[in-house]
Amino acid sequence: MSFITYTGVYRDTESGVRYDRPELLRMIEDLQPGDVVIAEQMDRLSRGPLVEAEQLVATIRNKGARLAVPGVVDLSDLSDSTTGVAKVILEQMQELLLKVTLQLARDDWENRRERQRQGIRLAQQEGKYKGRRANKALHGRIVALRKAGQTIAETARLAGCSEAQVKRVWAVHRAESQPLPQS
Numbered sequence: 001m002s003f004i005t006y007t008g009v010y011r012d013t014e015s016g017v018r019y020d021r022p023e024l025l026r027m028i029e030d031l032q033p034g035d036v037v038i039a040e041q042m043d044r045l046s047r048g049p050l051v052e053a054e055q056l057v058a059t060i061r062n063k064g065a066r067l068a069v070p071g072v073v074d075l076s077d078l079s080d081s082t083t084g085v086a087k088v089i090l091e092q093m094q095e096l097l098l099k100v101t102l103q104l105a106r107d108d109w110e111n112r113r114e115r116q117r118q119g120i121r122l123a124q125q126e127g128k129y130k131g132r133r134a135n136k137a138l139h140g141r142i143v144a145l146r147k148a149g150q151t152i153a154e155t156a157r158l159a160g161c162s163e164a165q166v167k168r169v170w171a172v173h174r175a176e177s178q179p180l181p182q183s
Helices: 022-030 050-062 076-080 084-125 136-147 152-159 163-177
Strands: 036-038 066-068
Touching: 050 066, 050 084, 076 084, 136 152, 136 163, 152 163
Parallel strands: 036 066
Antiparallel strands: none
16 A cells, blocks of 8 residues: 655746746755655646756756656656666656657647737737736836936836836836927
8 A cells, every 4th residue: 555645735826937936946945855746737837948848857856856747658667667778768758758748838838829919919900909008006116216216127126027117117208208399
């Protein structure tokens, strides 16, 4: 008889494309040799480019843990019980299955994003989509911080947004506040 114990459940709310997700980092930190990471689906673990996804898997393995994904054939028990050429073939097949699954997760993410962009363009052409409404309170904080002399990086940190957003909001503010040329 065998028993399974759960040592932790980690739930991310951020995109699987990012590798700085707090719960992912916490899980990696908590891993112990012999642990098995069970990902609900591969795209819940990673949707990033194959090289980066493979680095994540290597990080999990370097901690002495295994990765299991329901629906993905796991040949590790079979390869553990064999030796020689058969073991090498089974291990390589497992690696191939993992790479294919990681790439499919990435491809699915990219396809969804492209379909979303197509839908937005179509809705814009039909006048049904105007984009996300501006967060006026955030924009006001950004402008106030920049007027007070804060750097772009410091404004982003204090306002709780990205530097790119600070640059966009500040550029719009400057364009709107410049007087129109007299003709």
